[in-house]
Amino acid sequence: MENDIMCSFSGGGYRATFFHAGVLRKLIAFGLKDRIKVISSVSGGSIINAFFSIHFDEIQSVKDFDQIIIEPLIEFSRKDIRTKILLYKGLALLRLKGDSQVMVENLQRYLFHDKKLNELSPNLHTVINATNLNNGGLWQFGDNKFGDSETGYSYDVKDISLAFAVAASACFPGLLSPMKLDIQEYKFYHQNKENHDDPSPCVTPDYVYLADGGVFDNLGYFPIEQALRQDKQAVFVISDAAGRFKKNQKKYHFLNEPLRIVDVLMEQVSSRDRKIIMQDMCMEKWRGVYMKLENSCRFYRELEGFDGKVGREIPVMGWSDSIVERIGKIRTDLNAFSQSEIQALICHGETLVETTIAKWRYDFYQKEKNRQNLENYVEMAKLENEIFEALERSKEFIKL
Numbered sequence: 548m549e550n551d552i553m554c555s556f557s558g559g560g561y562r563a564t565f566f567h568a569g570v571l572r573k574l575i576a577f578g579l580k581d582r583i584k585v586i587s588s589v590s591g592g593s594i595i596n597a598f599f600s601i602h603f604d605e606i607q608s609v610k611d612f613d614q615i616i617i618e619p620l621i622e623f624s625r626k627d628i629r630t631k632i633l634l635y636k637g638l639a640l641l642r643l644k645g646d647s648q649v650m651v652e653n654l655q656r657y658l659f660h661d662k663k664l665n666e667l668s669p670n671l672h673t674v675i676n677a678t679n680l681n682n683g684g685l686w687q688f689g690d691n692k693f694g695d696s697e698t699g700y701s702y703d704v705k706d707i708s709l710a711f712a713v714a715a716s717a718c719f720p721g722l723l724s725p726m727k728l729d730i731q732e733y734k735f736y737h738q739n740k741e742n743h744d745d746p747s748p749c750v751t752p753d754y755v756y757l758a759d760g761g762v763f764d765n766l767g768y769f770p771i772e773q774a775l776r777q778d779k780q781a782v783f784v785i786s787d788a789a790g791r792f793k794k795n796q797k798k799y800h801f802l803n804e805p806l807r808i809v810d811v812l813m814e815q816v817s818s819r820d821r822k823i824i825m826q827d828m829c830m831e832k833w834r835g836v837y838m839k840l841e842n843s844c845r846f847y848r849e850l851e852g853f854d855g856k857v858g859r860e861i862p863v864m865g866w867s868d869s870i871v872e873r874i875g876k877i878r879t880d881l882n883a884f885s886q887s888e889i890q891a892l893i894c895h896g897e898t899l900v901e902t903t904i905a906k907w908r909y910d911f912y913q914k915e916k917n918r919q920n921l922e923n924y925v926e927m928a929k930l931e932n933e934i935f936e937a938l939e940r941s942k943e944f945i946k947l
């Protein structure tokens with residue numbers, strides 16, 4: 548496949564992190580790592596995005612990816628950051644420590660250390676999205692600039708820690724307090740439609756408050772759409788592991804109403820974006836695939852209405868519909884995940900990528916399928932009952 552690949556990774560806590568890890572793992576297995584040119588992300592997707600980017604140039608194989616990316620992420624997920632955040636909320640009330648700072652410190656200690664935005668790979672355009680609560684815009688942290696269209700953009704990326712950027716992107720309302728970024732010392736420039744800077748710096752506020760990028764765009768799609776306008780031959784891969792809105796008959800009051808309102812608003816944003824994406828795909832405005840965690844490989848194998856191979860020509864792989872149904876119920880949280888949950892999510896991301904490549908890039912798939920370890924799918928079949936039972940015990944906590 549000669550085209551460049553542009554990925555967007557949704558939010559969804561560790562559920563999103565490990566599902567997107569499976570997507571990347573299979574792209575690497577197909578020899579497509581160096582075709583990935585842009586990754587845009589929000590919330591849980593930003594954890595894997597930033598961590599993959601700082602190690603991008605070290606990774607040459609699936610084995611490298613497992614050792615450098617997967618293993619540290621699994622270890623990090625066992626730290627149960629969500630519980631630490633809730634425990635520190637009491638200290639935040641005493642003004643001893645902010646709950647958001649707990650997130651920054653843990654990301655820094657276990658994943659990013661002292662790395663700054665300028666240490667993201669120059670060979671992968673990385674976009675970490677947050678929401679600017681002051682102007683309602685999409686704030687972006689990138690490898691070469693940060694800011695938004697109204698505030699302007701600064702190039703002082705050597706001063707912004709990756710841990711701060713990722714924490715801001717994952718700063719879910721109700722769980723984490725907004726992240727305050729003091730921008731008085733930085734020069735910001737407005738940009739025209741050609742992305743050229745104004746000749747002189749613009750006037751900015753002293754600080755901005757940032758929250759979860761999913762409040763504005765929970766798929767991380769907007770920067771990808773902008774990039775596709777520059778490279779119309781590129782192929783997009785949208786990996787959607789975001790939690791779904793659940794109807795209920797609960798009683799609402801002043802304590803639980805605010806979180807429910809956030810859920811409603813974020814669902815409206817995500818529904819709008821998914822509709823736009825599907826319309827663009829149907830009209831062949833852009834080329835690519837949209838993979839939703841709740842869908843099985845069988846769903847994509849049998850999907851009609853798009854130009855692709857029919858189901859009978861595509862190899863049968865992936866978890867059964869009953870397993871996928873339970874994967875769709877895994878919590879979108881930052882507490883400790885079990886090994887079975889992690890394995891189910893990574894394998895699901897992998898097999899969805901392989902199925903969609905087989906359907907829409909069949910010639911490439913036929914050429915490259917010898918790279919694949921088919922024994923993995925035999926092992927998946929053997930693990931069905933074990934995974935099924937383990938996911939039955941998976942509980943849903945706070946939706947991120």
